Amino acid sequence: EAGVVQSPRYKIIEKKQPVAFWCNPISGHNTLYWYRQNLGQGPELLIRYENEEAVDDSQLPKDRFSAERLKGVDSTLKIQPAELGDSAVYLCASSLAVVLEGTDTQYFGPGTRLTVL
Amino acid sequence: KNQVEQSPQSLIILEGKNCTLQCNYTVSPFSNLRWYKQDTGRGPVSLTIMTFSENTKSNGRYTATLDADTKQSSLHITASQLSDSASYICVVSAGGAGGYQKVTFGTGTKLQVIP
Numbered sequence: 001e002a003g004v005v006q007s008p009r010y011k012i013i014e015k016k017q018p019v020a021f022w023c024n025p026i027s028g029h030n031t032l033y034w035y036r037q038n039l040g041q042g043p044e045l046l047i048r049y050e051n052e053e054a055v056d057d058s059q060l061p062k063d064r065f066s067a068e069r070l071k072g073v074d075s076t077l078k079i080q081p082a083e084l085g086d087s088a089v090y091l092c093a094s095s096l097a098v099v100l101e102g103t104d105t106q107y108f109g110p111g112t113r114l115t116v117l
Numbered sequence: 118k119n120q121v122e123q124s125p126q127s128l129i130i131l132e133g134k135n136c137t138l139q140c141n142y143t144v145s146p147f148s149n150l151r152w153y154k155q156d157t158g159r160g161p162v163s164l165t166i167m168t169f170s171e172n173t174k175s176n177g178r179y180t181a182t183l184d185a186d187t188k189q190s191s192l193h194i195t196a197s198q199l200s201d202s203a204s205y206i207c208v209v210s211a212g213g214a215g216g217y218q219k220v221t222f223g224t225g226t227k228l229q230v231i232p
Contacts (some may be wrong), residue, residue: 004160042121042206043161064135091160091165104210104218105151 002026002054004109006092012115021112025094033106034077035066035091044089049075064078079114087116119144121223129229134197138226140190140207148210148218151226152181152192155204155225164192164205197230204228 006025013019025032030051035043046065048056051072060067064083069075079086093106121142123198130136142150148167153161165174165181167190174181178195194201204225 030203040224040227042208042224044222045220087174093160105166106220110158110160113158 004107006112008112009110010113012117013082014117015084016081017086018078019082019114020076020078021090023033023075023092023109025092026107029094030072031095031098031104032069032075033093034075037089037091037111046077051091082116084116087114089113095107119211119219119221121221123207123223123226125226127227129231130197132197132199132230132232136194136197136228138192138205140223142188142209144209144211144221146211147185148212150183150190151208152155152179153206157203157204158188161206199230199232202230203226205228
């Protein structure tokens with residue numbers, strides 16, 4: 001079974017440029033997460049989707065970040081314009097169910113490493 | 118505020134030795150605790166998961182313990198191998214059945230196993 005797929009794996013851009021990341025979750029997983037992970041830190045949730053609905057975007061910097069999951073399957077995360085502080089690894093994860101007696105294990109993709117110059 | 122603290126920040130051990138990583142949390146209401154392994158350049162992979170009623174869980178050479186009273190967990194690695202070199206992240210979920218569980222990640226312990 002294929003895992004969570006993300007692309008690109010690496011992206012280098014200049015500040016003020018736009019950038020987009022793509023994620024394809026595990027087939028059948030209706031919950032999708034976007035995280036940002038700074039060097040030496042744990043992942044921080046940006047947004048969580050239940051099917052195509054964004055049910056938790058409280059940590060998403062909405063002035064420059066946007067995300068969509070139009071058909072409830074794959075998703076894109078966009079930054080426009082990018083700032084130096086956005087350099088990080090952007091992880092996508094998916095899970096089968098939000099709550100199943102505490103066993104909603106998240107499966108992570110390899111991440112996209114963004115460098116903003 | 119929900120918090121998960123891990124110690125040590127980093128650790129270097131010789132191949133074949135055992136080690137124990139610590140996790141303290143202030144998450145309420147507690148639902149479950151997971152340990153993830155994150156290899157360099159990869160996404161985290163779940164090692165173990167424990168709910169409130171479980172106080173130990175093993176996965177091969179990895180054994181996790183949970184003390185819900187003191188809100189502490191440990192991950193013990195037995196007979197370490199070079200492939201154990203990675204970051205180990207403690208993740209605690211808050212919330213009850215029937216609702217969304219808010220997840221808090223620790224900052225991780227970076228383990229390096231040397232020959």
